């Protein structure tokens with residue numbers, strides 16, 4: 221264990237050579253894109269009721285393969301997870317006057333999906349160890365206006381879905397799983413995304429597998445599948461010729477994925493299982509080395525849930541180290557380099573998401589559509605939106621300093637790379653005295 225001087229205090233860093241890029245695009249993807257280009261058909265969607273309403277051959281093959289692999293009846297490709305969440309909330313029928321229960325600890329699209337349909341997001345608290353919504357926290361937020369719940373499997377760990385689904389059945393609520401960070405994760409032997417009424421995945425380049433940008437919505441419900449397909453592709457122009465009676469939220473969008481992205485997606489599906497296993501084995505390797513530092517505890521994996529590690533989270537206890545999380549993060553970042561292709565983001569260690577979503581300006585000022593505080597103060601809305609500090613104490617504590625995570629366990633990291641990460645953690649935690657002195661002089 222090194223007690224050399226910390227890089228933050230002027231010593232030599234553990235490492236300066238950049239970490240490898242997360243490189244999952246190879247020869248297969250290049251060939252697949254090449255054949256789409258040679259076919260001359262980069263998309264085949266038509267925004268009318270026609271066989272091409274469902275897109276081109278590669279998009280449809282990608283959807284069939286995704287559905288089969290994940291054990292879902294329907295898979296629908298979209299151009300992002302954000303689009304998929306919008307389509308899912310629209311398909312659920314949420315609208316003005318309705319509430320959608322959301323988590324404050326997520327990427328904003330899990331919440332803006334409700335706003336897009338003029339429904340009001342209501343925030344339930346998270347479990348402080350798994351960072352996910354629970355049936356208990358959701359129950360306390362259900363009102364006669366509740367229409368749907370967006371459950372996010374944060375960081376790659378599946379929420380405890382059985383009690384959530386039971387609660388949803390009791391109250392006739394639609395459950396949408398945001399699986400952007402949890403593709404291929406399992407819960408009691410079933411894939412995340414197939415546990416609720418709809419599951420939404422991301423194919424953005426930050427995620428486990430990607431097509432640059434893209435997403436997928438899965439469901440076992442024929443009616444919801446049709447509604448997602450309509451919202452994806454100009455519903456307003458299609459409902460009449462298709463003979464669709466329920467036109468609620470049938471103002472469509474263009475959320476269509478291209479053939480090249482779908483071709484890449486097919487190759488990525490072949491790699492998914494292996495990429496997930498590598499993440500899990502890198503995390504196990506790291507936790508053997510840095511699993512018991514003072515004040516730092518690996519985020520526990522709950523019973524029945526599987527973790528696929530979009531990031532690798534630790535619970536951080538400031539009362540043990542006497543140092544705010546930000547000091548530890550700064551010290552760690554100073555010891556380690558950035559990753560190739562993500563130079564501008566600095567060392568991939570941090571808390572990232574700044575604060576609970578309800579503390580962001582659109583909620584604090586309640587300004588959504590136009591300048592008349594719609595949907596928060598819409599006359600059709602009979603509830604009272606509450607976004608005050610303190611409504612989700614666990615989320616505020618965790619986001620405010622109780623969690624620390626990193627991405628330095630992605631496939632492509634060798635054992636030598638992981639050893640450097642572990643050395644940096646050990647070096648920082650062996651120098652807490654020096655850090656406390658530094659912190660008292662640099663508050």
Ligand SMILES: *Cc1c(COP(=O)(O)O)cnc(C)c1O
Nearest residue numbers: 300301302327329400422423424
């Ligand atoms: C990345 C992410 C999204 C958005 O995905 P895009 O494909 O970039 O739109 C939504 N929810 C969560 C939890 C995410 O991590």
